[in-house]
Amino acid sequence: MITAPPLHRSVAGHGTDQDTLPRAAAHPAIHPRLVVPGSEDGPLGLAAERALGTYDKGRYGTDPALLMDTLEASGLRGRGGAAFPAHIKWRGVAAGDGPRVVVANGEEGEPASFKDRWLLTHRPHLVLDGLLLAARTVGAGRAVVYLSHPLTVAAVRTALAELAEHDAESAARIEIHTVEPTYVAGEESAVCQSVNGGPALPTAKPPRPHECGVDGRPTLVSNVETVAHAAWISRHGADAYRTEGTRTSPGTMLVTLSGACARPGVYEVPLGLTVGSLFAEVGGGLNDGVHGFLMGGWFGGVVGLEGTGTTVCYDAMRAAGSGLGCGAVTALGPDDDPLRVAARIAAWYADESAAQCGVCVNGTKAIRDTFARLADGTGSAADHTRLARWGLTLSGRGACSFLDGAATLARTTTAVYSASFPTS
Structure with a gap:
């Protein structure tokens, strides 16, 4: 078992938010290479x-x-x-x-x-x-x-x-x-x-x-x-x-599944599964009420429930406006309010910034503060517009691409969960 330090705990409150992580396993259809x-x-x-x-x-x-x-x-x-x-x-x-x-x-x-x-x-x-x-x-x-x-x-x-x-x-x-x-x-x-x-x-x-x-x-x-x-x-x-995986994303990879699923853990899987089959075939299935996923740790932002059909490979994830990243996927369940989840992640981005680029310091703080207002009910429709704009204009800024993660969070949350934002 691996004890999780606070930095790595899942914002969704499931799986890796616990003190230990279940043992790893390999997808039953592959000859494992790592696990x-x-x-x-x-x-x-x-x-x-x-x-x-x-x-x-x-x-x-x-x-x-x-x-x-x-x-x-x-x-x-x-x-x-x-x-x-x-x-x-x-x-x-x-x-x-x-x-x-x-x-x-x-x-x-x-x-x-x-x-x-x-x-x-x-x-x-x-x-x-x-x-x-x-x-x-x-x-x-x-x-x-x-x-x-x-x-x-x-x-x-x-x-x-x-x-x-x-x-x-x-x-x-x-x-x-x-x-x-x-x-x-x-x-x-x-x-x-x-x-x-x-x-x-x-x-x-x-x-x-x-x-x-x-x-x-x-x-x-x-x-x-x-x-x-x-x-x-x-x-x-x-x-x-190359006997596993896809033409452009060959091989197997280690993924970390957490959140609203039956068996959170680390799994070796072939690239090319869908997000839905990933949870169904190794994660024990999704819990009732799942409405979206945090992708690539948090750097891939969020995808909606339609993301269950997205192929788990680098090119397909990029085409879907997200990213596979390190292979960590968190399922968001009925207790995971999208704006509160986004607010907690945005606060993490502001805290973790290297604080060496003004655009990153100011950008992550602005996204954090805006999501915080929305989460506590004091936000407005204008906040939705701001976040959507920052999701596009802040990407690619700064020295180390860290700001890209916060921008992706803003862009994907406003797109996937637009109905959760205030209308006035």
């Missing part, structure tokens, strides 16, 4: 991992160029939220001059998401294997695991101690860097600044981390689930990876 038998109770120890092929250089591991081509052929997209093609980031760092650095980013700042913590506490060796693989592939001499939650730090330290008995040289290449949990601490430039000894706050771009990151070196910052998938791909190949 393998024996890992549900975790952590999976070194002997069990080695039996699965972890730390075996595998079919592609001795040839970095071939591994890079295999990663591209697999279509793996980053699981940290942006869904950027993994091979492009890896190639960008490999093409850099001088020594390079790789960072496995396990600072799970996305609200209502527990998938990275599950992976780090149940399969830490798979993450370390993927990190070492990334280091070999891009030619990095320094490898860092970036963490915030005490349980993940303890699990990775134990795994490194086990690895040292098997491969002292590999274990010595990996260091752990801990940081206080905030949303922006997981942004890739904030990761680099923190590892460099500064505050975990985003920096101006350019340069980007793949150009100048940790110690001023080309740096690959990759989500821990991404490197875990890369380790699996290195042993099984691109074709095997």
Whole structure:
């Protein structure tokens, strides 16, 4: 079980709002890659991992160029939220001059998401294997695991101690860097600044981390689930990876389901299901009265009940005006008043802003204050107009895209729940 810190509690008041999260499981129709038998109770120890092929250089591991081509052929997209093609980031760092650095980013700042913590506490060796693989592939001499939650730090330290008995040289290449949990601490430039000894706050771009990151070196910052998938791909190949998922969103992913459903938890599922089938086939079904969903943690905003038919893949979610992000989906039930939910999320955005860009500070506060008025019954129809406008005009502003989440909340709430707003 994983204890949830206050930052990550679900605003809807269900599932991850509890002190513990149910154990993970895999979709019954797939051959699991991450939530393998024996890992549900975790952590999976070194002997069990080695039996699965972890730390075996595998079919592609001795040839970095071939591994890079295999990663591209697999279509793996980053699981940290942006869904950027993994091979492009890896190639960008490999093409850099001088020594390079790789960072496995396990600072799970996305609200209502527990998938990275599950992976780090149940399969830490798979993450370390993927990190070492990334280091070999891009030619990095320094490898860092970036963490915030005490349980993940303890699990990775134990795994490194086990690895040292098997491969002292590999274990010595990996260091752990801990940081206080905030949303922006997981942004890739904030990761680099923190590892460099500064505050975990985003920096101006350019340069980007793949150009100048940790110690001023080309740096690959990759989500821990991404490197875990890369380790699996290195042993099984691109074709095997593509047996699940869709053409543009291949493979499986870890999702966190919470809110008004029968079995909240972390699940490994194939990309390409619908939101409705996601809850029906692994989440035990939706409760009566569900009227919408919070998508991608909270960064994808809200979708209405029609969202049950939306395909769980990156392109379909984007086309629907939302986002899959980290794969966290919260079902909103009859007790979840849309304006009160939005007010609580907007307050979180205002609190979590890095406060480095005036447009972000002012924008998140304005959205927070407007939703607060609407939630306590003192708002007006003009507030609906303001929020709808900010949802369009504030997107893309600021240095680190954090404001985009608050803007998406404003845009989607005014669109999906327009009937909940005052008419005068």
